[in-house]
Amino acid sequence: MVTLAATNGVSVEPPLCDDGSPGGVSTSSVDDALVEEALDDADLHLGGTKPSSSPATTTTSSAAAAAAAAVAGATSAPPPAGGVLRREVTLHVLETVNSRVENIGSIILLLRKQLSRLKDALERETLSRVASDALVERHSDKIASLRRQRRGLRQKVVEEAARADTLADRISTLQGERDRLVGEVRAAQAAHAASAAAAAEAAASSAVTAASAAEEARAEELVRELESTKAARDGEVATLLREMAAVKSEMAADSTRSLAAATEQVRAVTAQRDSAVAEAAAAAARVTELESDSNRRVLQLADLEREVRTLRDQLGSNNQEMTLLRRQSLDDEVERRRLHNQVQELKGNIRVYCRVRPLLLSGAGVGDAAGGASEGSASGVFRYHSRGRGIDAVKPGDAPTSSATGGLPPVGKWGFTFDRVFDGSATQGDVFAEVSEMVQSALDGYRVCIFAYGQSGSGKTHTMLSSADGGELGVIPRAVAQIFDHTERMSADGWQFELKASFMEVYNEQVRDLLGSAEEDPNVKYDVKFDAATKLCWVTNLTTATVNSREEVDNVISTSLSNRSTASTRSNERSSRSHCVFRLHISGSNGHGGKVSGLLNLIDLAGSERVKVSGAAGARMREAQAINKSLSALGDVIAALANKDKHVPFRNSKLTYFLQDSLGGDSKTLMFVNLSPSSAHFSESLCSLRFAQKVNACEIGRANKNGRVSLG
Numbered sequence: 222m223v224t225l226a227a228t229n230g231v232s233v234e235p236p237l238c239d240d241g242s243p244g245g246v247s248t249s250s251v252d253d254a255l256v257e258e259a260l261d262d263a264d265l266h267l268g269g270t271k272p273s274s275s276p277a278t279t280t281t282s283s284a285a286a287a288a289a290a291a292v293a294g295a296t297s298a299p300p301p302a303g304g305v306l307r308r309e310v311t312l313h314v315l316e317t318v319n320s321r322v323e324n325i326g327s328i329i330l331l332l333r334k335q336l337s338r339l340k341d342a343l344e345r346e347t348l349s350r351v352a353s354d355a356l357v358e359r360h361s362d363k364i365a366s367l368r369r370q371r372r373g374l375r376q377k378v379v380e381e382a383a384r385a386d387t388l389a390d391r392i393s394t395l396q397g398e399r400d401r402l403v404g405e406v407r408a409a410q411a412a413h414a415a416s417a418a419a420a421a422e423a424a425a426s427s428a429v430t431a432a433s434a435a436e437e438a439r440a441e442e443l444v445r446e447l448e449s450t451k452a453a454r455d456g457e458v459a460t461l462l463r464e465m466a467a468v469k470s471e472m473a474a475d476s477t478r479s480l481a482a483a484t485e486q487v488r489a490v491t492a493q494r495d496s497a498v499a500e501a502a503a504a505a506a507r508v509t510e511l512e513s514d515s516n517r518r519v520l521q522l523a524d525l526e527r528e529v530r531t532l533r534d535q536l537g538s539n540n541q542e543m544t545l546l547r548r549q550s551l552d553d554e555v556e557r558r559r560l561h562n563q564v565q566e567l568k569g570n571i572r573v574y575c576r577v578r579p580l581l582l583s584g585a586g587v588g589d590a591a592g593g594a595s596e597g598s599a600s601g602v603f604r605y606h607s608r609g610r611g612i613d614a615v616k617p618g619d620a621p622t623s624s625a626t627g628g629l630p631p632v633g634k635w636g637f638t639f640d641r642v643f644d645g646s647a648t649q650g651d652v653f654a655e656v657s658e659m660v661q662s663a664l665d666g667y668r669v670c671i672f673a674y675g676q677s678g679s680g681k682t683h684t685m686l687s688s689a690d691g692g693e694l695g696v697i698p699r700a701v702a703q704i705f706d707h708t709e710r711m712s713a714d715g716w717q718f719e720l721k722a723s724f725m726e727v728y729n730e731q732v733r734d735l736l737g738s739a740e741e742d743p744n745v746k747y748d749v750k751f752d753a754a755t756k757l758c759w760v761t762n763l764t765t766a767t768v769n770s771r772e773e774v775d776n777v778i779s780t781s782l783s784n785r786s787t788a789s790t791r792s793n794e795r796s797s798r799s800h801c802v803f804r805l806h807i808s809g810s811n812g813h814g815g816k817v818s819g820l821l822n823l824i825d826l827a828g829s830e831r832v833k834v835s836g837a838a839g840a841r842m843r844e845a846q847a848i849n850k851s852l853s854a855l856g857d858v859i860a861a862l863a864n865k866d867k868h869v870p871f872r873n874s875k876l877t878y879f880l881q882d883s884l885g886g887d888s889k890t891l892m893f894v895n896l897s898p899s900s901a902h903f904s905e906s907l908c909s910l911r912f913a914q915k916v917n918a919c920e921i922g923r924a925n926k927n928g929r930v931s932l933g
């Protein structure tokens with residue numbers, strides 16, 4: 222709270238505004254009262270009409286009235302007495318003028334003090350506004366407006382100061398005038414003294430009277446002049462007071478407005494601050510919540526990290542175990558392959574399986590080459606023994622002495638032993654179970670050749686590919702399935718395999734690409750080549766397809782079969798007239814230096830037939846001759862191998878030349894000899910059995926694995 226010191230020494234507390242700031246208007250009111258009081262005093266001293274309760278002023282007024290009465294009385298008194306009175310009146314007037322001048326001086330002082338207070342108030346206002354400015358500094362527009370107002374007020378103060386200066390100047394002029402009047406009065410006194418002396422000395426009353434009258438007139442003129450000056454001063458003072466009141470009122474209004482605006486701004490700022498504080502509190506709460514959440518998560522993370530470490534440790538030990546197991550698995554695999562190969566070698570590197578198909582119902586697609594009788598009427602020419610390894614071919618005679626000959630007496634019996642003999646009841650699955658070992662050998666890196674030999678209609682295609690309706694899958698699709706099963710299993714141990722398939726046929730001693738276009742380009746030559754370095758056979762221009770799935774292999778097979786040459790013969794309406802060779806190159810690596818490269822040949826040979834028996838003629842006869850020639854070449858090759866001849870006539874046919882990499886010493890060979898159970902085909906069957914026996918007698922040599930396995 223600001224305390225203002227009034228001129229009378231009493232402390233005056235200015236009233237407070239709404240916001241508690243000091244009220245500049247009230248301070249001014251106090252000053253106004255003081256000025257009024259001073260002016261009243263001046264009026265009284267100047268003989269104004271304003272009533273006053275001050276005893277001093279009453280006294281002064283009474284004295285003035287007495288003086289006036291004395292003056293009035295002096296006019297009728299004798300000249301010497303009237304001159305004294307006039308002098309007294311004149312002196313009193315002069316004193317009054319002095320007093321008035323002094324009062325005006327005190328008024329000026331008061332005005333100056335008031336101005337000084339106004340300046341102080343303005344300073345305080347300025348300070349208050351500076352404080353407001355700090356609060357509302359973000360409201361620059363308003364601040365600028367306040368600053369403009371402050372500049373206006375300052376300007377007004379300057380103007381008021383100039384006005385005060387003007388008043389001071391006028392006062393100074395009045396003082397000059399007063400001095401001049403005092404001088405005149407003194408002169409008049411001197412003159413009066415002189416005239417009194419003259420009157421005393423000369424006693425010329427008329428001259429004294431005239432001089433007194435002139436002095437009186439002069440005094441009255443001075444009084445009028447002073448009154449006029451006073452009236453003018455009064456008007457000026459009133460004007461000044463009005464202006465000051467207007468300025469004060471304007472300043473008060475400005476101050477009120479500014480304070481109201483500042484208050485409003487303070488409220489707005491306070492509201493903003495409160496809102497910001499609320500937001501900060503909410504943010505702090507959120508931060509606290511987030512911190513607690515973060516702490517919770519940190520704990521969770523720590524738990525998870527511990528868990529991860531545990532799992533990693535576990536994984537590390539599992540990996541070690543896995544490595545050991547993998548190493549062991551590879552060792553086991555190596556051992557398995559070694560044992561498997563040992564077994565295969567013990568069984569022989571060339572094996573012959575004999576398969577007798579069942580009797581076919583009439584109309585099943587195979588006619589009776591012997592003379593049109595159905596197969597059912599002359600079946601049962603084979604007897605099986607030696608626990609699935611022996612077969613006797615019994616030629617039916619005229620006397621019904623043996624059930625094995627279907628009631629006909631045997632006129633001859635030939636016994637054969639093979640690695641396996643399947644009678645007509647054996648299923649495709651039974652047969653493949655005995656074949657899968659050979660397929661496994663190919664996966665283990667050996668060259669494997671599996672072919673089906675037999676007369677036309679004996680079941681070679683059935684055995685190698687499928688039944689006529691495709692429902693019973695034979696060796697080729699089952700071998701493919703086994704290979705993909707194996708490669709998928711081995712991929713778990715890091716093995717990657719690449720399989721490349723080709724499908725070709727040898728028809729009339731010509732190689733044809735079954736995977737190529739059905740419309741053959743006669744200019745494309747398919748020549749069988751032998752690579753001495755790899756000891757592999759290959760055919761120029763032959764299509765080789767990389768297969769990644771069973772489906773792709775199925776496509777290869779179905780495309781090839783649709784291109785395969787088929788023609789109807791009397792022996793087999795769906796007779797295959799060509800040697801059909803499906804070859805699969807198997808390459809595998811395990812990324813640790815372990816590699817394996819195997820070769821699997823699956824061959825469906827063309828049906829052998831005796832031309833005289835089959836009744837082939839023309840083109841069919843030439844086909845049969847070509848087939849028989851190549852089969853004979855195959856027999857010769859096998860015989861040469863069996864005899865360990867230095868020269869093996871592989872080149873005698875395209876078939877043997879191509880199969881030399883699978884019939885040589887480094888390969889494993891399995892031959893199916895397919896037989897028809899029909900007595901009508903007995904002679905053909907016997908021929909096939911004899912051929913198979915020759916093959917079975919071959920010791921082709923110890924097979925070598927074309928691959929190696931290591932843990933890298």
Ligand SMILES: Nc1ncnc2c1ncn2[C@@H]1O[C@H](COP(=O)(O)OP(=O)(O)OP(=O)(O)O)[C@@H](O)[C@H]1O
Pocket residue numbers: 577578579581585586587645675676677678679680681682683684688689690792793795796797798826827828829895
């Ligand atoms: N084990 C079997 N079980 C049932 N049917 C068979 C069996 N073997 C062959 N057949 C049927 O005998 C018929 C002749 O078989 P397949 O065509 O396989 O003889 P092939 O020896 O291939 O004849 P070709 O040499 O003339 O081609 C077909 O109808 C076939 O389905």
